[in-house]
Amino acid sequence: MITSVPSLMSDISGVGRDRARGGYSRFVLTPAELELREWFGGEAARRSLDVEVDRNGVLWAWHSAGSSTGAVVTGSHLDSVPGGGAFDGPLGIATAFCAYDRLLNEGALGDRPFAIAAFPEEEGARFGVACLGSRLMTGAIDPDRARGLTDADGVSYAEALAGAGIDPRHIGPDPDRLKSLSAFVELHVEQGRGLIDLGQPVAVGDAILGHGRWRITVRGQGNHAGTTLMDDRRDPMVAAAAIVVAVRDLARQQPDARATVGRIQPVPGGTNVIASRVEVWLDVRHPSDEVTASLVARIAASASSLAASEGCTASVTEESLSPTVHFDASLRSSLCAALPGAPVLGTGAGHDAGVLGSHVPTGMLFVRNPTGISHAPEEHVEDDDADAGADALARCLAPLLRV
Numbered sequence: 001m002i003t004s005v006p007s008l009m010s011d012i013s014g015v016g017r018d019r020a021r022g023g024y025s026r027f028v029l030t031p032a033e034l035e036l037r038e039w040f041g042g043e044a045a046r047r048s049l050d051v052e053v054d055r056n057g058v059l060w061a062w063h064s065a066g067s068s069t070g071a072v073v074t075g076s077h078l079d080s081v082p083g084g085g086a087f088d089g090p091l092g093i094a095t096a097f098c099a100y101d102r103l104l105n106e107g108a109l110g111d112r113p114f115a116i117a118a119f120p121e122e123e124g125a126r127f128g129v130a131c132l133g134s135r136l137m138t139g140a141i142d143p144d145r146a147r148g149l150t151d152a153d154g155v156s157y158a159e160a161l162a163g164a165g166i167d168p169r170h171i172g173p174d175p176d177r178l179k180s181l182s183a184f185v186e187l188h189v190e191q192g193r194g195l196i197d198l199g200q201p202v203a204v205g206d207a208i209l210g211h212g213r214w215r216i217t218v219r220g221q222g223n224h225a226g227t228t229l230m231d232d233r234r235d236p237m238v239a240a241a242a243i244v245v246a247v248r249d250l251a252r253q254q255p256d257a258r259a260t261v262g263r264i265q266p267v268p269g270g271t272n273v274i275a276s277r278v279e280v281w282l283d284v285r286h287p288s289d290e291v292t293a294s295l296v297a298r299i300a301a302s303a304s305s306l307a308a309s310e311g312c313t314a315s316v317t318e319e320s321l322s323p324t325v326h327f328d329a330s331l332r333s334s335l336c337a338a339l340p341g342a343p344v345l346g347t348g349a350g351h352d353a354g355v356l357g358s359h360v361p362t363g364m365l366f367v368r369n370p371t372g373i374s375h376a377p378e379e380h381v382e383d384d385d386a387d388a389g390a391d392a393l394a395r396c397l398a399p400l401l402r403v
């Protein structure tokens, strides 16, 4: 059975559409993502792959083989950012199933176990910490902290897991599972223009930019919009607006840095209410982890002084941090050997492959995105490139599956 990636992707094209924002909002363990988890299970069952949900809620579709260790795994995530594109995450899962079909058809499944994996909360869009599933698996986040993370409605990750039938008491490091893996290869839509400018459909990944998330809490004095004179205000919204501009200006002064405020939340958030506090979420990325740290320090200092000039205060807390990751060199050369002529590209986007990279040899493949846009509805992959991705993934996995 050789399936085409576009046909699998069209099966889920209606899941989690966000009419208000455009694009897709498939937040982890909400009905939309649970529907994608069902789709994952259906595709696995169609191929008689054994489905497993592990202690961290990671979905696995297993093809067991002669040896019980040294499993070769491919996959990605099903959750999305708010109003995201159709391909960020699910493309890596759909191509994985189609690559499996190709390997089975060519009798190339080899002697090692093979699995397709879907990691929960890669975007951190619901509970705030990116790659939450792979961080838990690798011990990169404390399980109690993870259980206590809450979404915008105050639902904890523990409650969301329990609601999906996953016992939150068991989340945490899974060293035995990590030891049983010999390679993880994640295929992902390219979130940039590299392949467009090179005129190629598929690239091999070599590094992931270090990145982190911080929350800046700006506190002032809540009050009535109509009875509070302008000179009597300590308005955290005004301070927050100045901080957002300062983030842009400070990042512009640092070559190669990227700093973004994509989310801001006044509390209580009424049109006729001067906010009492404003939450400002900061995303900073740079190839050097030291530069990221020093840029965040400059942003924090600027936030404090800008807040003070409005009679407010600003405090900064780190929410997550991922160092720059260089993928396993020998796995990368194996991927390059399987795809002669394919370019090698870095990425400014974080991935589970980056988190797993310190425990398992990991690599990535990127598929051309003709818009170069991601984390927005315009994200796109042409049908032929999607199938070229599955062909490339199968070609890369075949040698890894041979003992």
Ligand code: HGY
Residues within 6 Å of the ligand: 122, 123, 130, 348, 349, 350, 351
């Ligand atoms: O934020 C990222 O870079 C990834 O898409 N989670």
Ligand code: MN
Residues within 6 Å of the ligand: 081, 088, 123, 349, 375
């Ligand atoms: Mn993403």
Ligand code: MN
Residues within 6 Å of the ligand: 077, 088, 089, 122, 188, 350, 351
């Ligand atoms: Mn992604």
Ligand code: MN
Residues within 6 Å of the ligand: 076, 077, 122, 188, 350, 351, 352, 353
């Ligand atoms: Mn990812």
